[in-house]
Amino acid sequence: QDLDLASIYVSDAQYNRNIYFDTSPQAVRLYLRYNHWLPQVLLYFFILVDLCLALFEEPSVIPLPTWATMLVELLCLLVFTVRLVHYARVIPRDKFWKDPKNICIIVILTLTLIDMIVYGALKASNCYAVRWSRVLRPLLLVNVTEGRQLRRAFRSIRNALPQILYVFLLFMFSLLIFSLMALKLLGKRGLKTTDGAPYFTNYLGIIFELYVLVTTANSPDVMMPAYNASSVFAIFFILYILVNTYIFMSVFLAVVYNNYKKYLKEEVRQLVRAKRHKMVRAFALLQEQRQEGGEPVVSQASWNQLVRLVQPDISNAHRELLWSVSDDQNQGCIGKVAFVQLADLLNIEVITLKSRPHPLRNMCPSLYLSAPSRLLCRLVQHRAFVIVYDLIILMNAVFIGLDEENPMIANSDFWNWFDTIIVVAALIATIINSAMKSSGGYTSRQILDIVFILRVLRLTRVVDSIKRFRTIINTLIRIGPAILTFGQLIIVVYYIFAMVGMELFKGKVKFYEEGSSDPEKVFCGNPLLKQTAFAHLNYCKNNFNDVVSSFVLLVELTVVNQCSGFAAVTHVSARIFFVLFHIVVVIIIINIFVAFVLEAFFVEYSVGKSDLQTSLERKIEELELAVTQYLEDNLVNAMEYNDQGTSQSAHRKPGLMFKIASKRYKTVDALLQRMFENDLDPEDFAESDESGGNFDNPTFSSV
Amino acid sequence: QDLDLASIYVSDAQYNRNIYFDTSPQAVRLYLRYNHWLPQVLLYFFILVDLCLALFEEPSVIPLPTWATMLVELLCLLVFTVRLVHYARVIPRDKFWKDPKNICIIVILTLTLIDMIVYGALKASNCYAVRWSRVLRPLLLVNVTEGRQLRRAFRSIRNALPQILYVFLLFMFSLLIFSLMALKLLGKRGLKTTDGAPYFTNYLGIIFELYVLVTTANSPDVMMPAYNASSVFAIFFILYILVNTYIFMSVFLAVVYNNYKKYLKEEVRQLVRAKRHKMVRAFALLQEQRQEGGEPVVSQASWNQLVRLVQPDISNAHRELLWSVSDDQNQGCIGKVAFVQLADLLNIEVITLKSRPHPLRNMCPSLYLSAPSRLLCRLVQHRAFVIVYDLIILMNAVFIGLDEENPMIANSDFWNWFDTIIVVAALIATIINSAMKSSGGYTSRQILDIVFILRVLRLTRVVDSIKRFRTIINTLIRIGPAILTFGQLIIVVYYIFAMVGMELFKGKVKFYEEGSSDPEKVFCGNPLLKQTAFAHLNYCKNNFNDVVSSFVLLVELTVVNQCSGFAAVTHVSARIFFVLFHIVVVIIIINIFVAFVLEAFFVEYSVGKSDLQTSLERKIEELELAVTQYLEDNLVNAMEYNDQGTSQSAHRKPGLMFKIASKRYKTVDALLQRMFENDLDPEDFAESDESGGNFDNPTFSSV
DSSP: OHHHHHHHHHHHHHTTOOOOOOOSHHHHHHHHHHTSHHHHHHHHHHHHHHHHGGGTSSSOSSOOOHHHHHHHHHHHHHHHHHHHHHHHHHSOHHHHHHOHHHHHHHHHHHHHHHHHHHHHHHHHTTOOOOOGGGGGHHHHHHHSTTOHHHHHHHHHHHHHHHHHHHHHHHHHHHHHHHHHHHHHHHGGGTOBOTTSOBOSOOHHHHHHHHHHHHTTTTTTGGGHHHHHHOTTHHHHHHHHIIIIIIIIHHHHHHHHHHHHHHHHHHHHHHHHHHHHHHHHHHHHHHOEESSTTSOEEEEHHHHHHHHHHHOTTOOHHHHHHHHHHHOTTOOSEEOHHHHHTHHHHHHSOEEEEEOOOOHHHHHOHHHHTSHHHHHHHHHHHSHHHHHHHHHHHHHHHHHHHHTTTOHHHHHOHHHHHHHHHHHHHHHHHHHHHHHHHOSSOSOHHHHHHHHHHHHHHTTHHHHHTSHHHHHHHHHHHHTHHHHHHHHHHHHHHHHHHHHHHHHHHTTTSOOOOTTOOOGGGGGTTOGGGTTOHHHHTTOTTSSSSSHHHHHHHHHHHHHSOOOHHHHHHSOGGGHHHHHHHIIIIIIIIIHHHHHHHHHHHHHHHHOOSOHHHHHHHHHHHHTTOBOOTHHHHOHHHHHHHHHTTOOOOTTSOTTEEEEEOOSSOSSHHHHHHHHHHTTSOTTHHHHHHHHTTOOOOTTOOOO | OHHHHHHHHHHHHHTTOOOOOOOSHHHHHHHHHHTSHHHHHHHHHHHHHHHHGGGTSSSOSSOOOHHHHHHHHHHHHHHHHHHHHHHHHHSOHHHHHHOHHHHHHHHHHHHHHHHHHHHHHHHHTTOOOOOGGGGGHHHHHHHSTTOHHHHHHHHHHHHHHHHHHHHHHHHHHHHHHHHHHHHHHHGGGTOBOTTSOBOSOOHHHHHHHHHHHHTTTTTTGGGHHHHHHOTTHHHHHHHHIIIIIIIIHHHHHHHHHHHHHHHHHHHHHHHHHHHHHHHHHHHHHHOEESSTTSOEEEEHHHHHHHHHHHOTTOOHHHHHHHHHHHOTTOOSEEOHHHHHTHHHHHHSOEEEEEOOOOHHHHHOHHHHTSHHHHHHHHHHHSHHHHHHHHHHHHHHHHHHHHTTTOHHHHHOHHHHHHHHHHHHHHHHHHHHHHHHHOSSSSOHHHHHHHHHHHHHHTTHHHHHTSHHHHHHHHHHHHTHHHHHHHHHHHHHHHHHHHHHHHHHHTTTSOOOOTTOOOGGGGGTTOGGGTTOHHHHTTOTTSSSSSHHHHHHHHHHHHHSOOOHHHHHHSOGGGHHHHHHHIIIIIIIIIHHHHHHHHHHHHHHHHOOSOHHHHHHHHHHHHTTOBOOTHHHHOHHHHHHHHHTTOOOOTTSOTTEEEEEOOSSOSSHHHHHHHHTGGGSOTTHHHHHHHHTTOOOBTTBOOO
């Protein structure tokens, strides 16, 4: 009983779940079910289905009847409700109603239901109806219990907002003053833009143009009429670019970076305290008094049971290793401090290597151990061989690039043969794969494309073999999981803007397929676009006519804020939508993303492995179980060394080795924690003992 | 004698001059002359003249005969030579020849002379000749002794280059792989761009297009043909933008930031050590032994003489204040530690305020002290009055913006009158100013423009009165002087690129004035530009035909790298010039600029005033000479308070007050020093005593 509860606390600490659940046996059983992977996967699946409904709803990519999408949506709502009810039964009632994320979900579900009923009724009576509740859908992603990282990202944005606002107001003030100057300097000169429209005569128009200049989208077009009139006006624009594009945008980054770091650090600090608190509770459940008046301890037996409960798939060797790290003095029991480490230890990925002999050696030892075979082994594993092989891949890549143009190179038979052999494996795999997946959907051309890309991807091998690059690549890979959180963040924001954008702009710009001979094609099916740059540059497919186009367009807008076309087909005020998008996505989210990359890079470059990992590694080395750097120098040597069973540690099977897999982190929290580890108060642990329950984690409160 | 030498050391320490000069009396006299402001100003004037020669040389803004520019350039060369000879006589011969900057100047001067002779000879015989040595001119700015900051910036760039290179190679690798993928995916589909040219069939062309996509200049044009063919291809471009535009560019910023900080910190550390070392030398010259076996000290008398020599314009009160800060215990003499502070103390700007009564009060006390006058004083200085006044300015600004469109508002007489009264002062000043400066060059329209801008600038008053904004504005102002260093850096790089660009592209694109009816105007005078976007968008004035146009164009290229036009009129390989420019200016220099703004912002936001400043302030407060915050609350009260002469400090005249002016810094070095102060080893001073001369400042080495 206690053990079950303790294992839940440890598991919660490991995965940073901050759910305050009832400790009655029934609630604990429900809670275990709530945390099972299956309902979680199902939940995300149904959220995905719910979000993907936009593909089939009006304006749709693949049209489906309204009743079908409505039915699916109802099913989704049902799933979400069930999940919520399950959650309500796990945690005490008062906690449930105090938690804003539950209220959010209830509101979203209610509003969606109302909207569906209203929409259905209006549609049935052939009235105009808008499915406005669709903008609420991505908010589910934020408010489900599993959306911890996402909520944290939103919280740190919300906390940074006041500071950003001050800089933004100052930026707006600068923008307004520059616009006023521009109006006075240029408004009455009767200048014309290339379209023949009056240049800089409308104050609001100037503000917008200068705002867009900050995004660099209309540079240098916006200054050309003035610059053509007199070179002196270039000074005005250069000054503007210096102040607003360079200095203010840097200050935005600085403020976002500063605040993001500050608040995230605070959040992570609370996270760590909550984690330690949970571990202390687990400890309290398992503790026993060895000596009278002594410190309470946890015995190895109950520790083993606990770990087996928390992580059933853990190998015995791995578990023993963790124990020997925790129980440093080999006392057969551990105190509170060592016990609390367990959550972090479990998060370190350890690879158990069994040094098996080569299969050939088992099957045919005389052949494998013969002189030519040994020579081959040495040859293949020699550094020079790797280099030569990399060079061949590199040269091959050059020829892939060149063979398009130069028939002589294309005909050089050797490279074709080389290519053929190398590619065959990938080709076969791909053909089987694609044949199984689609029956006739792919053309042979497309399959070939994929193979070519696979062929090209081998090149990463070359880069990875150069040490200097590897550190940078590792940094990039390590921030990968965290980028997924930003991906979710971006999707939430994009989805909302896409839904609004589709209501505002759907059908205004039409795209005609390549072969179409429709005369309206030259102006994207909208006479208002005649002779505009939008139509001239063939941007017709950049529209809000379905959710896929909308997403692609929003990506384009993130890179460069081009929206003149949409203002032309609707109203000048449509620009507000695009400015708002720029502020939210570029000024806030992209800057946070850049701040995160900067911080992660600095941490990776400056800090070594975290302390806990090092202590684990030290233990592994101490026990002579480490896969040493022999592996890197010469694999054969290392293998021989291990094959001879020279491992001297008595209490472990020889031939079993450990290696810390993760420079990567199992959870994003671990990376965040590491990012701010240096700034975390080292006495925080001692505090968490005393402060007991009164830490103020926003979503977790204790008895 | 010793005092002169000591004052030179102190002055060198104050301004961070690291010149190792001979200590013979003659050399010291020469050195004093060398550091005089007049030759320095003259030197910069002639460098400016030399740089400005580009305005008059072929291709010129204002054509002058070749002999005239040659003559002026010869004069400049002569001045530089004289200055160099002067320098050579100040420092020992072996030091002179070991210093790379002297060698650089000699090489530049020699090459320029050779180039001038060759050019003159070729021109005389009507051959084609290039003034290639013009690219060397801006390097003078770097290599003159006064260009310390600039040299430091270049050194930190040079030191960051290896790291940047690794990331750049990785970036290029990613670019090449993506290009290869693009070639395979899209090359054989027979797609066409909007111009009808084949799309993505040429490998080098793809590499260039994708490189430009990183600068966001050709987004979304570059993806439109593929996207129009199939929405699936958008995934490729989105992936590319994510990896290369966002992640790689952030990593560039991270690496540049990291390295810039690291190396600059090291440089500043050496600077501080050199400064302390110089102060220790000055101390050694002035020290006397008060007691047998005691620490050597400097007496107040010699200290006073020294400070008077170093800063002749310092007021007695200010000097006494500095002494009382240094001589904390009032012993009449100071030790080494306190003496070394002097250089920093002198760099703190202290404003001496004399609390003079109002002139009206002197002239007509009965009127000034009458009840209505006092009421008026209180009224004017009340917070509400300030707010009301600010509001009026703000509303006025709104009407300035609106009166263009709405005739009713334009006719509202009150505002016009208000405006008139407010503006008259500025107007008169401007008219006098412009009438004196130019005789007929300005039209009345232009004068009015300037007045309008002046009128608008009053608005900054409003912003400055809000405290939250003031901190941000202060930060911006404080990094101002340092931005000047970046300005010089940019000018050096721009000048070199402008000179090369002018040789490569001059006359290729012609600009026709607005009124011109030349038929060639529509394609910028170059048939190759017919039907291109370059001509269509009326970019003709973006050319390399003279140095002013080149600079404006380079600014535009910094913002957005648009160069298709120049590749069209010359050769595809012209793109190399633009890619090179992008790498040097955007990837390296702009990133360093952003890094600097970030760092300066963090420092200003997190750190209070520097320690030294605080100690000075503490002293001022202790002596009850501070201009207190009364001023902010209610000026009248404060004035009355002071007028009554309640200052209780006996040893100073009442009514004389000090205030630390600088949150600004007199020198850029001081800001840099402060930026890294927190990381500077606090025991560095003790070290500098012992290590004596063996620190390795690149430009300063001691006996």
